Amino acid sequence: MATPHITGPQSQPPSPELRPGGSDARPSLADARAEGAHPPHAQRVRRHPVITGRLQAIARGEVVPTETHPALAGEEAVLEIDHFSLWYGSKQALFDICLRIPRGKVTALIGPSGCGKSTLLRSVNRLNDLIHGVRQAGDMRLNGDSIYDRSVDVIELRKRMGMVFQKSNPFPMSIFENVVYPLRIDGVRDRQLLAEVCERSLRGAALWDEVKDRLHENALELSGGQQQRLCIARAIAAEPEVLLMDEPCSALDPLATGKIEDLMRELRGNYSVLIVTHNMQQASRTADYTAFMYLGQVIEYGPTTDIFTKPFVKDTEDYVTGRFG
């Protein structure tokens, strides 16, 4: 990657007073060892990051612990991922993942391609069940209810979540029918209710003003950005407990991306959002919390500002500043 790093802890070392609680937000784990293996930055006056060698450990085949920032301890979790592992056939894609996704916040999953972000996201609503040869270990809990228990009805489970995909996938029907699709499949016939839900969801997705006069036209005639917002409207139509977004802007132009990002900021508070993104700027702009994943493991998880400015782990810093990945 030839892009020069614009911002980064090492280019302008932040003063300690700008980072309240930074000194005690240190994990106790492996400090000394990490400190020792840190020659290039050793002479600089700085406290973060101190943990190194995680990538090398993963390359050696070790399972490394997740560095979770203590700021997360104060958050109420809507989704708990509990020692979750996943295999595609004999190939393990996720390694013992433990994350607590906070309620009413936007949480971003970042990491290089193939690190398992999307797999983890799709495991939340069990879309990976559709793929032949996938098996899992561990569990996830949505508001305390197990997701991977044997007795769980997958269809009922998915109704409690909404999902937005990388490529917008409006259904071949009218705009109105697209939005109320989750209700239609539940057999809702009440026209009044459907119309209310449609308007509320489209307003929620900031699309109402653009389409209110042509609700019964084909959804496939909308522009790409509008289609993606329509998919968001559809995802929030059934009041999901958690909204999953899989790189929702990767196929959109900057203008449409901007609209979707504004939308995500508005959704914060009302919805708990878990978003996968390739775009670090996007994560820093929209997410409250960010988890950095590498080769099926979560390296570090914490408040977005901390992850981008003063991560605990050297490898996270390298990644967010564009030194690899």
Place this chain on the structure above:
Amino acid sequence: MTGGVAQRREAGTRPRSRRGRGLHAPPWAHGEPLIWIAGGALLLALAMILGLVALVVVQGVGTFWPRPIVELTSLDGTAYLGEVVDEETYRPDASVLEELEPEFVPKVRAYLEANAGITRRRLLRTENFEFTGSHFEWVPEFLVQRERQPEWAVVVERYNESRLYGYPRRLLVRGKVTARQPVDIWRQVQQHLPAVHARRSEARRLERHELGRLSRELEAQRLAVRQAELTHAADSSFVRQQQARWLATQQAVQAATAELRRQIDALDRRNAELVLELATTSGEPARVPLGEVVRAYAPNRLSWGQKVGLYLGRWYEFLTDDPRQVNSEGGVFPAIFGTLVMTVVMSAAVAPFGVAAALYLREYARAGWLVSCVRIAINNLAGVPSIVFGVFGLGFFCYFVGGQVDQWFFEARLPSPTFGTGGVLWASLTLALLTLPVVIVAAEEALAAVPNSMREGSYACGASKWQTLVRIVLPRAMPGIMTGMILAMSRGAGEVAPLMLVGAVKLAQDLPVDGVFPYLHLERSFMHLGFHIYDLGFQSQNSQAAKPLVFTTTLLLMTLILCLNLTAIWVRARLRRRFQAGHF
């Protein structure tokens, strides 16, 4: 590599890289020959298809155009009157001269020597079968002594016999001659014909509908008796009651039939009173009751507008009327109708089965060797000769299934079969079986082409598999499935061989749909355009006369399939607009 290029540039050598399409590159590196080969192949295929279509169109369109009548008089005074339908040059062998009267030999020999032994001959449609025993006559050029286009040569097309060519001689009304001059005769014939046709069609209507209704009534009563005998004891009061009713019906029907017969006879007799007498070239006068005349015209007197009118009138008759004269004259409406009904029933049968099978294969069955085997079997099914499907249809549908249906529901009518023989239903089902592979393969492709993101989007909304299939996948795949249906329809509508075994007939009395309860008679045998073409071309006694009709019927079948396809394509375009449009 960049370094190398830079060095060479400094050294003053050719600055371009060594890769590229220089003069020394082999021809296949250029790609142009391949374009020419591909384009040539396409051109060849197009030429063959267009050539076939053009042949059919050119031959088929001209069939109904009224051609001039010529009279050729040969050396020995024999006159041939008719339309020239064909012409060829040939080299007559020596036996021609031996068969001639000695007095003409020198003249003919001189003619042949002058033309290097080659001569022309014309095929004349002379008809007048009852006098000459032939419909056509080859007339070699060297025998023609005189040739003319007589103004008053007329063509008379008849209902029950072949055409007549001749000159109007007299018109007789109730035995008395009312006209002797061709002009007068023709004027009077044209005056009488509309009324004659009206009486004739009334008589045929009475025969067909009223007498038909009476015989149906009688048959229903007979079946009631038979049913009573099957369900009750032979001497029970119920059976006796039914028999008495049958007897009463018989008497009533007999009386009504006699009355109808009287009416019909009266109409026919009035038509028989008008007789047109023609002078023929063979000498005998031909007498035609006007009631037998379909149309009579003098081609050499017709203006261009009248010819167009006659041409269109014949097309109209061809498209809307029943066939006459062992199918070699008249219309093909029953065949058009039968083909349509069969194709529609076939499509209705094949669509649900094909789509359901494809759905299971693509969406439910787990990929493995078993599914692969099934898929191979389906593809092989498409290669089974269609006649084999016909045999299967006859054995399974007609005899086995139809026989069972007769046993259960139409026992009273046995031993004459109702469903236990060929019919529209069984023909449609046989063809549905024949076209099933096409539909399954196309539907599978269409289902596979539905992006997985659609399915995942639906699942993520909490839809079940069935809901996803019905609400998202099937609508989205519909245009592709329609493509399969179009292919299947074209294949099925043009298929003939299996139909010969399962219900297509030379001449069907009744249409599969009519005004008699229950209106849709899928057990009836039917006429089919493809079979009609085969029958005209290969089973007709008068094959020379039927040949142009073969082309015309082929043209019609092609047009019909084109129309069916265009309808399906229109539906598909609509579906595509609805389900697949979009900017991205």
